[in-house]
Amino acid sequence: MTAPELTGTGGHVPAVAMIDADGVVTGWSRSAEDLFGYADADIVNRTAAVLLQPEGAAERLGDLLSRVAGREQWTSLAEVRHLDGTPVTVHLRGARVNPAPGRPRWLLWATPVAEAANSLLEPLVKRSPIGIGMFDRDLRYVWLNDTAARVPDFFPHRAVGSSVDDWPKDGIETLIAAARRLLADGVPVLDREIRRTTLDGREEHTFSISLFRLDGVDGEPVGVCSLAVDITHSRARQRLALLADASARIGTTLDVTKTAQEMAEFAVPALADYVTVDLAESVLPEGEPLQRLTATDVSIPVFRRAGAASIHPSFPESLWFQGEPVYVPPASPFTAVLSSGRSHFEPHLNTSAGTWLDLDPDRSKIIHDTRMHSLIIVPLRARGDVLGITVFVRTDNPAPFTEDDLTLAEQLAARAALSLDNARRYTREHNAALALQRSLLPRTLSGGDALAVAGRYLPSDMHNGVGGDWFDSILLPEGRIALVVGDVTGHGINAAATMGRLRTAVRTLAHMNLPPADLLTHLDRLVARMNEQDTANLLSPADMGATCLYVVYDPATRQFTLSAAGHPPPAVVTPGGEVSFPSVPVGTPIGLGFGSYEALTVDVAPGSVIALYTDGLVETRDADIDEGMARLSATLTDPALPLELLCSTVIDGMMGTRLAEDDIALLLARTL
Incomplete structure (x- = not known):
């Protein structure tokens, strides 16, 4: 057996003692007396338990001896009691010496922790x-x-x-x-x-x-x-990285609700255990007005829940879910933040009596049940307006929010608020354009006594439903019916407004009883003059450009007369299901001012179907218009279907699961 070194830091000799198998001290050094205060005569032949704290000393000494009974050497930390009662934490080492069978004796070295750490x-x-x-x-x-x-x-x-x-x-x-x-x-x-x-x-x-x-x-x-x-500088770098990530992950769309949900999900668990984004009524105008909702005895509807995220899938922290009105007491941190525009920071949430929580027992119960202990409420401010609030809560994370956390929360909220404001502004413009567009499309279609007519409009998913495609049916003198489909260049409110002007112009010219080719010629010149007049409004010819297919059906001759201005040809389906695309002479698009158009006459049998459509139905990024027209033929082979059902069959067959890349207008007419 090799004994450990006997010198400590700086050459100091460790305290040395000897005990037998029963824990009785049999040897005691001068260095042990210096360290623990006991003289040789005071400790030798006494149990070493006197060196331990008095509570259960004998039992603990017995446990120690039983643990090391089979070892040759061992080492451990121990707390030894000085003669004056002061505890001394030491690094304790033991070695078996002169062992008798079943009766080991232990040589012990004790070094104060400071010296042991420095030396070893x-x-x-x-x-x-x-x-x-x-x-x-x-x-x-x-x-x-x-x-x-x-x-x-x-x-x-x-x-x-x-x-x-x-x-x-x-x-x-x-x-x-x-x-x-x-x-x-x-x-x-x-x-x-x-x-x-x-x-x-x-x-x-x-x-x-x-x-x-x-x-x-x-x-x-x-x-x-x-x-x-x-971790000061490390935390600063992490915060910068987190904010950079937030810029990429919050506000990926111009959808208010999705942006709010992205904000909540991003902050959990990076910053908080539970986050909500509650917006004012002006930001989410599509819901029921909050003023019409009934207040409770203690709270009023102030916000609408737009986003929420939690580390708990069951959302035990939430009284309200996405889309629901959020009720708060009039005197609460939530309303204070909304009115003042300043954050509320409560690292140690005060749930004692006499606070605003006395007026909100439901929220108080959830705070108690989920162990909410730290709270930040930040206003969502953008361009001078407070759009709502975002709430950060810690439950499972025992650390209270810090000032750094408040700064990070405010920076995240600032980025989210700007995205929310952009989405809000876009939504307002989009809703206005969509309302204009829908108001300009025909509410009903009539084919008189000669045609059964049905139409379908499918907005573009890529442009959020606002475009310039349209269709119409117009009753003409002598029982004739005009069918028209058009496609205005671009998307948005300008395209919708242009569509309305063109539809009005076509209806006016149609009632002048002009042949299709003459009507398109007049329409082209009219739009060109409108372009010239709108120069001050910065509308280019491209802004007013459009394609158009104009068809007149005469039930007396059972003929379609067709004329096209830069528009795809119609599909004509016989009663037996044969599909053809008449070779209509294609003139220049409407609005250039020098178009010259020709017409084509097509004879049809009773029960035939003609399909007018815009290029969004047959043309995609991955397939040209010829491939699209071939697929359209396959969807029109059952002309006996009710026209509304046939419209759905065509749209479903052409679109499948893909998103519409452009607006789609479809007009079907069956001869009677």
């Missing part, structure tokens, strides 16, 4: 960039490495021999409470963030603190080890 772990511990400290069971510092000792500006009371009980209450009470729990349950405390400010108040840093319990060889706790890492 100096390369790793003493010079580590991580601040390391050791507490005894009373939470007094017994050792600090160099890094921990170099930050007195942030931890002015950190010194060997100081106790946490003597520290001022300056924001680390929860950490001290966690250390006391650690001594009892042994569960490590990991990555607990705390903010510390220098004594002069000029500098503020964020530290990540982890705590581990130190156990002796008998399994009993002897102290706590703390690890502290300054």
Whole structure:
């Protein structure tokens, strides 16, 4: 057996003692007397239990001896009691000497923790960039490495021999409470963030603190080890990276509700355990007006829930879900933030009696049941308007929100608010354009006594439903019927307005009883003059350009007369299901002012179907118009179907599951 080295730091001799198999002290050195205060005569032939804390000392000594009975050497931390009752945390080593069968004797070396750490772990511990400290069971510092000792500006009371009980209450009470729990349950405390400010108040840093319990060889706790890492600059870099990520992931569409949900989902769990985005009525105008909703005895409807996210799939924190009105007491942090435009920061949520929660028992119960303990409410402000609020809550995460968290929440909210405002403005313009477009399309279609007519309009998914495609049926003198389909260049409110002007112009010219080719010629010249008049309004010819197919059916001759201005030909289906595309002479699009158009006459039998459509039905990015017309033929082979059902069959057959890349107008007419 090789005994351990007997020198400690600086050549100091460790305390040396000898005990027998029963734990009776049989030898005691002068260095042991210096360390523990017991003279040789006071301790030899007495049980070593006197060196332990009195509670259960004999049992703990017995446990230690049974644990090491079969070993040749062992090492551990231990808390030994000085003669004056003061605890001394030591690094304890033992070695079996002169063993008799079943009756080992142990040579013990005890070194104070400070000397043991410096001598044994100096390369790793003493010079580590991580601040390391050791507490005894009373939470007094017994050792600090160099890094921990170099930050007195942030931890002015950190010194060997100081106790946490003597520290001022300056924001680390929860950490001290966690250390006391650690001594009892042994569960490590990991990555607990705390903010510390220098004594002069000029500098503020964020530290990540982890705590581990130190156990002796008998399994009993002897102290706590703390690890502290300054993460100030690391946290700043993380925050910048998070904000950069937020710019890419929040506001991916011009949809208010989706943007709100993206904001909530992004912040969970990166910042909070539960996040809601509640918007004012002006931002979500499509719902039932909040003013019409009935108030409760204690709260009024102020917001509408637009987005919510939680670390719990069942959303136990939520009283309301997406789309529902949110009720709050008139005197609450939510209404205060909405009216003032300033954030509400409550790192330690006050749930005691006498607060606004007394007026909101339902919310108070949820706060209690889900253990909400930290709260941030941030206004969503954009271009001078407060659009609503976003609420950040921590439940499972035990760390309270910090000032850094508040700053991050406000920066996230600012980015989200700008996206929400863009979406709100777009939605208003889109709704106005959509309303205009729908008002300009025919509400009913009539084919008189000669035709059965049905139409279908499918907005573009890529352009959110606002375009310039249209169809119409017009009753003419002598029982004739005009059918027209057109496609205005572009999308948006200008295209919808242009569509309305062209539809009105076509109806006016149709009632002049002009032949199809003459009608398109007049329409082209009319639109060209409109372009010239609108020069001051910055409308280019392209803004007023359109294609058009104009067809007149004469039941007396059973003939369709067709003329096209840059538009695809119609499909004509015989009663037997044969599909053809008449070769209509195609003139220039409407609006150029120099078009010359020709007409084609097609004879049809009773029960025939003619299909007029815009290019969005037959043309995609992946297939040209010829392929689309071939597919259209396959969907028109059953002309006997009711026309509304045939419209659906055509649309479903042509679109399948793909999104509409352009507006689609379809007009079907069956001869009677």
